[in-house]
Amino acid sequence: MNLGVFLAIGESWEEFERNGQDTLLLNNNLKYYARAFTKVFVFSYGVKSSIHIQPNVFLVGNRFGLHRFVYALLLPLIHYRLVRRCDVLRGMQLTGVLPCLAGKVLFGKKIVFNYGYDYRKAARSRNQVFRAWLFLCLKYLAAYLADAVIATTKRLKYSYPPYLQNKIYLIPNGVDTHLFCPQIQKRVYKKATAIFVGRLEAQKNPELLLNSIARLSKINRQLLLIGSGTLKNKLLDLARKFKVKVTYYASIPHHELPMYYNQARIFMLVSQFEGHPKALLEAMSCGLPVIGTDVEGINDVIIPNFNGLLVKQTVKDISQKLKLLLRNKYLARKLGNNARKTIIEKYDTDVTWEKEIRLLKNII
Numbered sequence: 001m002n003l004g005v006f007l008a009i010g011e012s013w014e015e016f017e018r019n020g021q022d023t024l025l026l027n028n029n030l031k032y033y034a035r036a037f038t039k040v041f042v043f044s045y046g047v048k049s050s051i052h053i054q055p056n057v058f059l060v061g062n063r064f065g066l067h068r069f070v071y072a073l074l075l076p077l078i079h080y081r082l083v084r085r086c087d088v089l090r091g092m093q094l095t096g097v098l099p100c101l102a103g104k105v106l107f108g109k110k111i112v113f114n115y116g117y118d119y120r121k122a123a124r125s126r127n128q129v130f131r132a133w134l135f136l137c138l139k140y141l142a143a144y145l146a147d148a149v150i151a152t153t154k155r156l157k158y159s160y161p162p163y164l165q166n167k168i169y170l171i172p173n174g175v176d177t178h179l180f181c182p183q184i185q186k187r188v189y190k191k192a193t194a195i196f197v198g199r200l201e202a203q204k205n206p207e208l209l210l211n212s213i214a215r216l217s218k219i220n221r222q223l224l225l226i227g228s229g230t231l232k233n234k235l236l237d238l239a240r241k242f243k244v245k246v247t248y249y250a251s252i253p254h255h256e257l258p259m260y261y262n263q264a265r266i267f268m269l270v271s272q273f274e275g276h277p278k279a280l281l282e283a284m285s286c287g288l289p290v291i292g293t294d295v296e297g298i299n300d301v302i303i304p305n306f307n308g309l310l311v312k313q314t315v316k317d318i319s320q321k322l323k324l325l326l327r328n329k330y331l332a333r334k335l336g337n338n339a340r341k342t343i344i345e346k347y348d349t350d351v352t353w354e355k356e357i358r359l360l361k362n363i364i
Helices: 013-019 022-027 029-036 068-078 080-085 095-107 119-125 129-145 162-167 206-213 232-242 254-261 278-285 315-327 329-346 349-362
Strands: 002-006 039-043 052-054 057-060 088-091 110-115 148-151 168-170 192-197 222-226 245-249 264-269 290-293 309-311
Touching: 002 029, 002 080, 002 095, 013 022, 022 029, 022 254, 029 039, 029 052, 029 057, 029 349, 039 080, 068 080, 068 095, 080 095, 088 095, 095 110, 095 129, 110 129, 119 129, 129 162, 148 162, 148 349, 162 168, 192 206, 192 254, 192 278, 192 315, 206 222, 206 232, 206 315, 222 254, 232 245, 254 264, 254 278, 264 278, 264 315, 278 290, 278 329, 290 315, 309 315, 315 329
Parallel strands: 002 039, 002 088, 039 057, 088 110, 110 148, 148 168, 192 222, 192 264, 222 245, 264 290, 290 309
Antiparallel strands: 052 057
């Protein structure tokens, strides 16, 4: 059996290499797909092609350099020989399902995609009304035509109507708990007070995070910031203004992230909303006490005062919880230990990938 994997619109292997995310795909998705299928074809929007990522995994690129939306619709025709060889087409996220839908119409292929993020809500938060409407239409059309949909949280699963529930499967994001684990070792550098890993965009509320850390005592105004985005320069300017010591990295290879998580005392995610945040799961797997806003996607994972703390989207509440964890080492240790246990019990990659592989094979 062969599998076709379609990256989200615009995503490319070149981009993954620049952002350090190539190792995430190699050590998770593609590792498990390669074990379960005879051949795996990864359809990318970059120009790189014919690279043997693994012995039976092949990268297929956009060799004509077509615009991403045009390429998404024409992809099954351009690469029809490869698409016809696939038994299942796996779309990565909602936008990755577009070429899969074309493949189903043209060649009658089975298709599966994962719905792990509310694209409509994200578009509406940026006042992109027409785009939000398009995402809503795609969400229901794709689910209606798909053979299975993977929802990463119960909230996302039940955002679909009852008549579609028989094809919506709850499979959360997973974490490699052997890689992302507490590390006990001597360090050259003093630990940062907090760490944030993610896009530096308004949805993630990075300014709120920085303002909250600025309320701490001078010695604790330390932030390890990993990510890129349009707010980067503004955040670094604010850090200088508030005298917050920021150690900044635009990107880190995914397999190196555990070392950085373990350099911080607290993980923070104060977003306006989330899907099923992998960075939160990874930090919890490393045994960090976590602080997150009481919003969808985050409160699906954090159980207040058991494996983390939930906060309002206010500087006052966030800074108070930060001070509490810095002051109460017993509480911080208890939350971190329970966070690690939660990930092992519910989100271990060996379990989550086994569920997906079984689903992909059962629909054939």
